[in-house]
Amino acid sequence: MREPREQKRLPHVVILGAGFGGLTAAQSLRRAPVRVTVVDRRNHHLFQPLLYQVAMAGLSPADIASPIRSVLRGQRNATVLLAEVTSIDLERRVLQLSDGTLEYDYLIYAPGTQNSYFGHDEWERFAPGLKSIEDAVEIRRRVLVAFERAERAIDDDERKRLLTFVVIGGGPTGVELAGAIAELSKTVLAREFRRTDPARTKVILIEAGPRILPSFDEELSLRAVDQLSDLGVDVRLGARVNAIDQDGVVIAQRAADGRAETERVEARTVLWGAGVAPTPLAKTLGVPLDRGGRVIVEPDLTLPGHREAFAIGDAVAFLHTPDGKPLPGVSPVAMQQARTVARSIVRAMHGEAHERFEYFDKGTMATIGRKRAIAQTGALRLTGFAAWLTWLVVHIWYLIGFRNRLAVMFGWAYSYFTYKRGARLITDHWKPPEEREAPQASVRAPIAGERPRASA
């Protein structure tokens, strides 16, 4: 069956996933004599680094997401498939889709990761993570509704619960969310709500490890804590989450004397930034995975024993590093790997050897609310406004590069400099009539004639 195909047609490169890695791979094969098929469950590529801005109503979903088709529209050797891949048969070189099959000559496996609750999947409904547009819009809805309900709460305890926000996980996502909520409450609440005192808002960031942003120098982690504290965020280090329910979380923390103390924090809004894991798809490959479930690849990014199957991005454990530690799950790694793989495929077609992957670390940065961030590159260390400005320029630069859309910069600058968040919409999913339920109670109308705080 395969022989005639090989002869009469260009090799078929199937790219699984249209994240930074997958899309870059497709674009790097633009001029290669191959047919490229990009398969993704979503019709859009997401600019993940700014997803928290959607969750915090600073940007609209469309500002950070582009239909994959329009990104690749100009690339004639590329086809886009909206499909769910259920398993991969490396021997037969076939992807099993939920509704068909897809053969390949070369595979670029770049599915990315999903939220992981470390065996506590039941927590997800109470503490959504931040991986998709839907996640971001749901988080936006929960945070904004909490403020709205706090404005009308009768009961002081309930108002306290509504104004308490717990963010779990001290990585970049958790830090960005915690910082942004603190600012949202300071700015929006202060200016637009009449009865709620923004000073009452409480943001708690919970990190199980000894420090936040562990991928940075220890010194910068400490500075990040300072900057979060300036914003009023209560950072709890070495604190583990034992339970999450709709009324709050239970935290376990070691006391000075070493005894573990548990504390219950009452909060209506709990957000998950604690961890991600590769999709279950990895298990269907039948290749060795690391403890985190990531695919362990060869120095040339191929899967062991399959020279035509490559794996890139944060679903991969690349251990061939100077210190033997896996590379971080950041977009620069995925994009650099994508270019290496694209070159290797072309080389393979000419019977040449694959390229070994070498990662060039340009540095990392994390933002902490408006005008605050930390950044490190080479020997350089930045904090505060300088770091934030660098962060802003770099991100807008890449975002424009990938969207080439002025509106983003304007919407962005607009919400940053005016605080008026255009994307601050509370919307719900369209439901067929019979599924629509009445709005929740537990809040009240103001006592008739109650004087608004602000005009008092």
Add this chain to the structure above:
Amino acid sequence: MREPREQKRLPHVVILGAGFGGLTAAQSLRRAPVRVTVVDRRNHHLFQPLLYQVAMAGLSPADIASPIRSVLRGQRNATVLLAEVTSIDLERRVLQLSDGTLEYDYLIYAPGTQNSYFGHDEWERFAPGLKSIEDAVEIRRRVLVAFERAERAIDDDERKRLLTFVVIGGGPTGVELAGAIAELSKTVLAREFRRTDPARTKVILIEAGPRILPSFDEELSLRAVDQLSDLGVDVRLGARVNAIDQDGVVIAQRAADGRAETERVEARTVLWGAGVAPTPLAKTLGVPLDRGGRVIVEPDLTLPGHREAFAIGDAVAFLHTPDGKPLPGVSPVAMQQARTVARSIVRAMHGEAHERFEYFDKGTMATIGRKRAIAQTGALRLTGFAAWLTWLVVHIWYLIGFRNRLAVMFGWAYSYFTYKRGARLITDHWKPPEEREAPQASVRAPIAGERPRASA
């Protein structure tokens, strides 16, 4: 109970609904010695005239919606309440909320309208209307998914169903949707899909009456049909819908010989632009309603027998017109009524008589896809590009006025002039894990190695 309040406090004006009427009323009372409370079920005001652009992925929800709080943020005598009003007691001057009560001294009733299926509510799930952001996003999802699935359909009949779009109702909304879908398929399909031939897309506009856009001159209605036909839209006049299900619609039409013929149109996407009706709330007022369920108001826009209760907007039948016909349900009417009512309330506080409402008709316009529209004002009649340009300028002008946001103009110009629709996202509502279902089948992967149409 009331006496002491009257003395020690400013009169309480409650505005029900934050549409064009309600918001304008609130803003017109900015300097009045009153306390204003705006009650709405949504946290955002919607720029309805451009809602179809969200449904057609030309704009993002946030481009045409603003949080009510931020619109009124600077107005210190105004408070915003996110609440559902369940009934109104005009005698006791109390609004019953789903979660409390709200007393008023003056009421401005401006709830607007909702989709109406003329007793066929079961049609809604198959043919969503276009009144809310959720509606628009759902329509966007259905249209885009139809294109995606058509690209992969095995069966020709199924592809035909997927590429057939039925729009019911020849009013402005129906015409805008039909025209926009025709263009979306011409532009987006043609450029980005590899296997689907855009020429196969079929858009059918169904109007029960003898002509579309009946609020315009007959001559302009005819021109509108011409312009729709240029876009490839099949306009059916005098056609009634007998049934709607997930596979299509049944249309009844009078043949030349007067016999009623029924025809079944197979279509996966059916949209409803056929009618709106006031919310059921009107019935709780206990005042006379017209056949359409609209509140019949006095010349001063008060409810009969209640000088402190005013009603404005498209939930109202204002019959005190030269020809005795009710005013159209358009934003200029609502906004002019709002200003009249605001003045009347201030006059009443000084013991003066209310103002009579006089409508000044600036003209009307409707757009028919890119570069096509019709407009009439006074004796002036415009069609084609001139009308479209007028329409564009007027709408952007008002949108900017109400949003004061450059990003809109850019996003707008961007999608109009590049055809790249940034908002073209297929997203779903965030669901708790157990409610997530697998993607639908009925589509297939391409036969391995199938040559993309465009590169053939």
